Structures are given as C-alpha cells and as structure tokens.
Amino acid sequence: MKPDGFEEEKIFIQPEFMLKELQNHALTKHFHVSDIGFFPDAKFHYRERPKGCATHILIYCVKGEGWVETHRSVRIEPRQLIVIPAETPHRYGASNENPWTIYWMHLTGTDAESLIQTYSLDNGPLPFTLNLHARWLEDVEQCYGMLSDKPYAMNNQIYVSQCIRHLINQVGFSLMHSLQDRKSERYLEQAVQYMTDRMTESLSLPNLASHLGLSKQHLIYLFNKETGVPPIEFYLRLKMQRAGQMLALSDKSVKEIAGSVGIKDPYYFSRLFKKIMGCSPTEYRSIPKG
Numbered sequence: 001m002k003p004d005g006f007e008e009e010k011i012f013i014q015p016e017f018m019l020k021e022l023q024n025h026a027l028t029k030h031f032h033v034s035d036i037g038f039f040p041d042a043k044f045h046y047r048e049r050p051k052g053c054a055t056h057i058l059i060y061c062v063k064g065e066g067w068v069e070t071h072r073s074v075r076i077e078p079r080q081l082i083v084i085p086a087e088t089p090h091r092y093g094a095s096n097e098n099p100w101t102i103y104w105m106h107l108t109g110t111d112a113e114s115l116i117q118t119y120s121l122d123n124g125p126l127p128f129t130l131n132l133h134a135r136w137l138e139d140v141e142q143c144y145g146m147l148s149d150k151p152y153a154m155n156n157q158i159y160v161s162q163c164i165r166h167l168i169n170q171v172g173f174s175l176m177h178s179l180q181d182r183k184s185e186r187y188l189e190q191a192v193q194y195m196t197d198r199m200t201e202s203l204s205l206p207n208l209a210s211h212l213g214l215s216k217q218h219l220i221y222l223f224n225k226e227t228g229v230p231p232i233e234f235y236l237r238l239k240m241q242r243a244g245q246m247l248a249l250s251d252k253s254v255k256e257i258a259g260s261v262g263i264k265d266p267y268y269f270s271r272l273f274k275k276i277m278g279c280s281p282t283e284y285r286s287i288p289k290g
Helices: 016-024 110-118 130-149 154-196 205-212 216-227 231-249 254-260 266-277 281-286
Strands: 010-013 032-039 046-049 056-063 066-069 073-076 080-084 090-094 101-108
Touching (some): 010 130, 016 154, 056 066, 056 130, 073 080, 080 090, 101 154, 110 154, 130 154, 154 205, 154 216, 205 216, 231 254, 231 266, 231 281, 254 281, 266 281
Antiparallel strands (some): 010 032, 032 101, 046 090, 056 080, 056 101, 066 073
C-alpha cells in the first residue's frame, strides 16, 4: 500500500481560515468544496474511514478500475461516479491490475446533502455519457485551477461553489432522465413481448396497461413517443406482419391466416391488411420475396 503521492497528481485542500470564511459567507455556507484533486494511474491507492468522513466524497473514474465499499462493495469502471455521503463508514481503493485514474472532491454544506438525496446520487456507481464525461472534466479542471491559483480570493471561491453546484445538478438531472429512458425501454419491451405472445387473441388497452402496471394515458404516451403509433395500432401492425409471413411461407387460406392472428372476419382482415401493408393479402402473396 502506498500512503500518498502519485506522479502528476493534483491536490488542493482549503486552508483552515478559508473554510471558516466559506462557512460564514451567504453564497457558500450551504455548499462549498473543501478538497479537490486528481490522481492519475493511482496504483496502491487506498483509504479507510471506519467512522466515515465529515464531508461528502465524490470519486469520478476516468480510466482503469477501483472499488468502493460502504454498506456494499461495488466495482468502479471508467466514466462512473461514486458518491459516499458524509458520516458513512467506507473503504475504497484502486485495482491492483488496472489502477484507476480519478478526479475526486469533498463537498460540505446542507445543500450538498440535499442535492445528493434529491437525485439519489448515493445509489452509484453512476454511468456518464460522453457529453457528461467531457463536461465533468472541463468544469473540475477549471475549478481546481481557480482554487489552486488564488485560494484566498473569495470571488474565485464563490464561482467554484456555484460551478460545482451547477455541475452536480446537471449530473443528477441527466442521470434521472437516463433512468427514465431505461424504464421506458423496459416497459416497451415487456409490452411488445406481451403482444407477441397473444397474437391469436384480441388485446384491449386496459388489459395491456393493467399487465404493465401503467395508466392507459401513460401507455399511450409511451408508445406514441417511442413508436409513433398508439399501442393497439402497434399490436395490429404486429398481427399484419405475422400474417404477411404466413402468406409468404405457407399455403394457408386468407381465412385461416386471419383466424391465426385472432381476426374471425376475413373481410375485415383483408381491409386491415391492405391499410397497413399497402396491398391486399392476395396481392401480397403474389409479390416475389427474397
């Protein structure tokens, strides 16, 4: 284990006199940076705090790997952020085989705690997009430079405080919407699978919404947003696509194929097929495939 010091590292710790000023200033007392740094290729990096830390610790992995242990142990990979809330017992360190390169900072103040809780930032590790990654590196580098250049300048301190506050908000907001997008994708996948398993049946909107645990309005919104059509129309399109496959690959009659996709009336089936596929079932069957 190497206690401290990495080649080309950057580290800034607020002087005690400045911490007192920050804690008393109206624009920084609820949120400010107490420590900030950069550890490249931090082989043997290890910290253990059995009683936790008085500040909130943010570790962002640029490359390599590491691990963090609080109430559970997690592996940290490139473009991931881990947040350790204040007073949380923890250990963390770099991978022995592929040691991480990290940007880290310590935040303090009631607003720091509120932001972490609002965006559930302590439920990490949190993956960053490339855009968010670039923004993090740019803002943190700028803030480190301003603090290390003139740590006694309150204007610099205020700017850094507001910049990091905005950065945390942006991270939280982006990750929150990314999570919502992933939930939407899962709902859509479940809906399509449910439809596919019931091609021979007649599916209603209330039945589908109930199966997914969504309101009818939200389900319609989700399908319109992701597919451009409402759920039942999408379901009918799946049926017609299945019917088209059977028309191309089997000798079944139009009536038999209509029944196999849950439509008893072959005339209604033919009208629906033409509306969705652009030609009648008979015409579709005669078109050369492949």
